[in-house]
Amino acid sequence: MNDSEKHVTVVKPRNTWDILTIRDLWEYRDMLLYLVLRDIKARYTQSVLGIGWAVLQPLFLMIVFTVIFGKLVKINTNGMDYAVFSYTALVPWAYFSNSLMLTTGSLIQNSNLLSKVFFPRLVLPMSTVLSTLVDFFIAFILVIVLMIWYQVSPTIWVLFLPVLLMLMVVLSVSLGSLFAALAIQYRDVRHGIAFLVQGMMYASPVVYPVSIIPDKYRLIYGLNPMAGVIEGFRSALLGSTPMPWDLIIVGTIVTLVLAVIGLTYFKFTERIFADVM
Amino acid sequence: MSNYAIKVENISKRYRIGVQQKASDTFGGAVFSTLSKPLRTFNQIRRLSSFDDNSDQAADIIWALRNISFELKSGEKLGIIGKNGAGKSTLLKVLSKITEPSHGRALIKGKVSSLLEIGTGFHRDLTGRENVYLNGTILGMSRGDIKNKFDEIVEFAGVEQFIDTPIKRYSSGMQVRLAFSVAAHVQPDILIVDEVLAVGDIEFQRKCMGKLDEQATEGKTVIFVSHNMGAIRRLCSEVILLNGGEISLKGDPDTAINEYLRNSETTNAFSSDAIDQYFENDPSKAIQIKRIRLLNEIGQPSYSFNNKFPVDLEMEIEVREKRQDAYLGCVMYTSDDSILGDSQTNDLEQKFEWRKPGSYVVKLRLPADVYNAGIYRLGAYAALSSDATDRRDISFQVINGQPFGQSVGGSRKGALLLPLKWEFKDS
Known part of the structure; x- marks a missing residue:
């Protein structure tokens, strides 16, 4: 290669807000792939149930919720059996909560990489979010089994599920990278995130339908992007409620705002990761 | 246009080190200090990343590097020597883009690969094969690159038989060999190497040095940090001696090494390393x-x-x-x-x-x-x-x-050269 064709890298203190360097990320796509594989494999090797744990977590919650909220509290589910009603919501919820918690710790867990090798730091939270997706798909198989068991037929909107899935992934990456960047400097964030996730579950239509929210608070409720996603899953798969377009639109806007904030903060602080951890 | 490979201009790097808080000696003071601890801790952590302009002189700031400038032409081999804490590793980290300089800048032409550690990202539960791919991509190789060199990497490490076994079953020597082998097969324009050669048994160390020699003779630009003066002398065309974050000497290997050894003699008079x-x-x-x-x-x-x-x-x-x-x-x-x-x-x-x-x-x-x-x-x-x-x-x-x-197979074994006389007779 001729000298003048070579790419010149400038290493200098950054005072300006750099725009996301997609080119870097693309160059390291193979690393992203192998980090995802590593995460998946490391999570389930030498475990008897292995990937079965991905199903067990939402399944266990489904059983608990069915007993408490289905049988004892008797929440109105528009005639849907509570087991399938809650499991359909628990699968996207479990994905979101797990990926958010794992992503928040992703930089801390890989601090040896941060201090020894250069690579676009965003690869780390992204790989975590993507590897958790495998759990999602495994857990989703049981949704199909339950639907057959309870003889529920999906609506045409199942075709819309990939969009909801994408919304969920983007939300996880945005919030996850924001919290990961905070957590590498302030470890408190990692502890605090457990509370946040717990609180968010009750702010999402997991154990109850959106219909119990009074109409005037509905859009405020929709500020939690997971509200639209979860109710959208239910609507598409069970047809028990119409597609909650208003929630999805509000949720998408909020997600995009969070994406800008999260990725900008991440990008802005990544240069000091190695110094502050 | 000058044909530099690396141009470093006035690079400085400051770190903030935690300063020990004074313990309070009254009961009231102790209560107050316990209650206000979270706030103080917050400030302390926050300060790790914020330096206002008048804080340059603060007590808890240390300058790991100060006004480092040098230029390296394409194909040159630069050695960096100095005592522990002289700033060698920090300089490599700045050039590897792991950490940012506080002032100054460096221009780097071409693809850089830095080996500050070998086996970064290795995971015990993954097989040798998977780790080669993972580690290779972390070092910036593409999947295709690794695929092409895979057999060579495995052969160099000598772990052909175990390549599909999780590396937690490997001996530590095998892990190190595999790790070095991946690192040695990265093909950058500029190679930055920290003391990674002190691994494995003598036999393997020699193999590693051979590989590094090979890279050096291929016309790569190399920056090499080591305490092994022999390796520095052999590999490098130019040596920088760092002292307290500053370049105290830049010159040919002999001058720099002798200066370094003379320095360490005055501070370390009873070490058997002093000359x-x-x-x-x-x-x-x-x-x-x-x-x-x-x-x-x-x-x-x-x-x-x-x-x-x-x-x-x-x-x-x-x-x-x-x-x-x-x-x-x-x-x-x-x-x-x-x-x-x-x-x-x-x-x-x-x-x-x-x-x-x-x-x-x-x-x-x-x-x-x-x-x-x-x-x-x-x-x-x-x-x-x-x-x-x-x-x-x-x-x-x-x-x-x-x-x-x-x-033919590298340098000779043993402590003595045994210049003995061989005799032949044609029968």
């Missing part, structure tokens, strides 16, 4: 070593010697009592501390007994053409057969300048 050691008078000893040093072919004290020339051990011996049983000796050790031999003045006609009190300069010549490349240690002693001995150690390094010390 010219003086010792305090000790009147309780009837015979004492006052000074010990090793001289090269032009009579200069040195640490590193070319085996084309002899090495002179020079001692100043103080005799305080005229004794019949006085003698001098010297044990020679190889780098793994096994004894190579022991020489004594008793072996000679001219013994060291019945010397009048006074100072004597004694020379012991280690012949040329005998010692193989490596690190050696001499334990010189002045002794009385009835009494405790006065013993001083000094280390040195031999580098190979012999055409016959080289062989």
Whole structure:
């Protein structure tokens, strides 16, 4: 290669807000792939149930919720059996909560990489979010089994599920990278995130339908992007409620705002990761 | 346009180190300090990343690098030496984009690969094969690159049989070999290497050095940090000596290494690494070593010697009592501390007994053409057969300048070159 064709890298203190360097990320796509594989494999090797744990977590919650909220509290589910009603919501919820918690710790867990090798730091939270997706798909198989068991037929909107899935992934990456960047400097964030996730579950239509929210608070409720996603899953798969377009639109806007904030903060602080951890 | 590969302009790097809080000595103060601890901790953590302009002089700031500037042409090999804490690793981290300089900038032309550690990202549960791919991509190779070099990598590491076994079942030596092998097969324009060669057994270390030599001869630009002066001398065309975050000398390897060794001698007078050691008078000893040093072919004290020339051990011996049983000796050790031999003045006609009190300069010549490349240690002693001995150690390094010390498979084994005579007869 001729000298003048070579790419010149400038290493200098950054005072300006750099725009996301997609080119870097693309160059390291193979690393992203192998980090995802590593995460998946490391999570389930030498475990008897292995990937079965991905199903067990939402399944266990489904059983608990069915007993408490289905049988004892008797929440109105528009005639849907509570087991399938809650499991359909628990699968996207479990994905979101797990990926958010794992992503928040992703930089801390890989601090040896941060201090020894250069690579676009965003690869780390992204790989975590993507590897958790495998759990999602495994857990989703049981949704199909339950639907057959309870003889529920999906609506045409199942075709819309990939969009909801994408919304969920983007939300996880945005919030996850924001919290990961905070957590590498302030470890408190990692502890605090457990509370946040717990609180968010009750702010999402997991154990109850959106219909119990009074109409005037509905859009405020929709500020939690997971509200639209979860109710959208239910609507598409069970047809028990119409597609909650208003929630999805509000949720998408909020997600995009969070994406800008999260990725900008991440990008802005990544240069000091190695110094502050 | 100048044909630089790396141009470093006035790079400085500051770190904030935590300053110990003063413990309070009153009960009220203790309560207050406990309650306000979260706030103080928050400020402390926040300050790790915020430096306002007038904080440059603050007590808890240290400058790991100060105004470092140099330029490296394409294909040049730069060695960086210096004491621990001199800023070597920080400089490599800045050039590798792991951490950002506080001031200044560096221009880097081409693809950089930095090996600050080997096996970064290795995971115990993954197989050798998976780890090669994971580690390779982390070091910036593409999947295609790794696929092409896969067999070569595995063969170099010598783990063909176990490549599909999780590496937690590997011996630590096998893990290290695999890790180095991946690192050695990255093909950048610029290679930044931190002391990663001190791994594995001697055999493998030699293989590693060979691989690095290969990269160097291929015309790659190399920046190499090491405490192994032999490796620096052999690989590098230019050496920077760092001291307290600043460049204290930039020049050819010999000048820089000698300067470094002279420096470490003044701060570390009793280490056997110092090249010219003086010792305090000790009147309780009837015979004492006052000074010990090793001289090269032009009579200069040195640490590193070319085996084309002899090495002179020079001692100043103080005799305080005229004794019949006085003698001098010297044990020679190889780098793994096994004894190579022991020489004594008793072996000679001219013994060291019945010397009048006074100072004597004694020379012991280690012949040329005998010692193989490596690190050696001499334990010189002045002794009385009835009494405790006065013993001083000094280390040195031999580098190979012999055409016959080289062989097809890298350098020759063992401590001695054995320049023996072979005879052939055609039958």
